[in-house]
Amino acid sequence: MIEFIYFKILLIDMYIVFEGIDGAGKSTQINLLKQWLFDSGFEVETIIEPTDSDIGKLIRKTLQNPDATSENIQKTLGLLFAADRLALMDKIVKNEEKNKIILSDRSFYSSLAYQQPYEWIAEINKFAESPDLVFLLDLDVDLAITRCSCEDEFEKKSFLSHVRKNYLELAAIHDFNIINASNGENKVQSDIRKALAHSLGICVSGID
Numbered sequence: 761m762i763e764f765i766y767f768k769i770l771l772i773d774m775y776i777v778f779e780g781i782d783g784a785g786k787s788t789q790i791n792l793l794k795q796w797l798f799d800s801g802f803e804v805e806t807i808i809e810p811t812d813s814d815i816g817k818l819i820r821k822t823l824q825n826p827d828a829t830s831e832n833i834q835k836t837l838g839l840l841f842a843a844d845r846l847a848l849m850d851k852i853v854k855n856e857e858k859n860k861i862i863l864s865d866r867s868f869y870s871s872l873a874y875q876q877p878y879e880w881i882a883e884i885n886k887f888a889e890s891p892d893l894v895f896l897l898d899l900d901v902d903l904a905i906t907r908c909s910c911e912d913e914f915e916k917k918s919f920l921s922h923v924r925k926n927y928l929e930l931a932a933i934h935d936f937n938i939i940n941a942s943n944g945e946n947k948v949q950s951d952i953r954k955a956l957a958h959s960l961g962i963c964v965s966g967i968d
């Protein structure tokens with residue numbers, strides 16, 4: 761059981777990102793964390809990539825193309841994701857507004873994990889804001905697939921295994937908080953809250 765906790769310090773505008781392969785539990789955990797932060801007195805906004813813009817809709821359609829993992833379509837997707845992301849940047853400009861937290865389901869790190877080549881993807885995303893904190897929800901690909909709708913070409917074992925490996929490499933370089941996402945929802949949420957508290961030097965109580 762997860763109980764109410766308190767924060768001892770004020771946060772300033774924070775951009776917190778959740779990453780992980782399809783089915784890792786990102787949206788589930790963001791919803792739980794959003795409610796907890798809201799109950800703790802923070803203004804919380806959530807964003808999701810791809811967005812529901814026209815570019816986002818084109819991305820979702822392209823993801824269902826049977827050739828979505830081919831080199832050329834992956835490059836096209838890389839450009840579309842970068843363009844879709846740029847439209848979000850107004851929302852996550854750091855403005856030092858006290859107590860405001862943005863929780864994001866994915867970021868440019870998804871492009872670095874899913875698309876390639878790495879240097880080019882990094883270049884076309886150079887105007888994307890860097891997150892203050894990244895949680896990588898890590899879990900076994902077979903388990904992730906049992907949780908997926910498996911509607912998209914990306915939701916296949918060989919592709920997701922490659923993406924998971926990329927994520928773990930990114931995590932080591934960029935100091936992500938790696939969370940074991942194979943546990944039950946409440947345990948995963950509890951681990952996220954503890955890591956958040958630790959990263960921010962926040963005092964918490966009542967988490968099991």
Ligand SMILES: Nc1ncnc2c1ncn2[C@@H]1O[C@H](COP(=O)(O)OP(=O)(O)O)[C@@H](O)[C@H]1O
Pocket residue numbers: 780781782783784785786787788789907908941942943944945946948
């Ligand atoms: N810790 C968990 N244990 C078991 N099932 C989970 C867990 N977290 C999420 N799920 C389920 O797995 C599916 C995918 O979760 P979701 O949060 O949509 O993942 P993502 O946003 O990473 O694709 C949903 O049906 C959800 O209810």
Ligand SMILES: Cc1cn([C@H]2C[C@H](O)[C@@H](COP(=O)(O)OP(=O)(O)O)O2)c(=O)[nH]c1=O
Pocket residue numbers: 781782783784786787809810823841866867868869870871872874875912914915
């Ligand atoms: C943001 C982003 C997502 N993706 C992929 C990951 C997912 O397979 C898909 C988004 O579809 P979605 O159904 O939202 O998956 P999930 O719930 O797991 O996030 O797009 C990229 O390949 N590159 C990116 O930059």
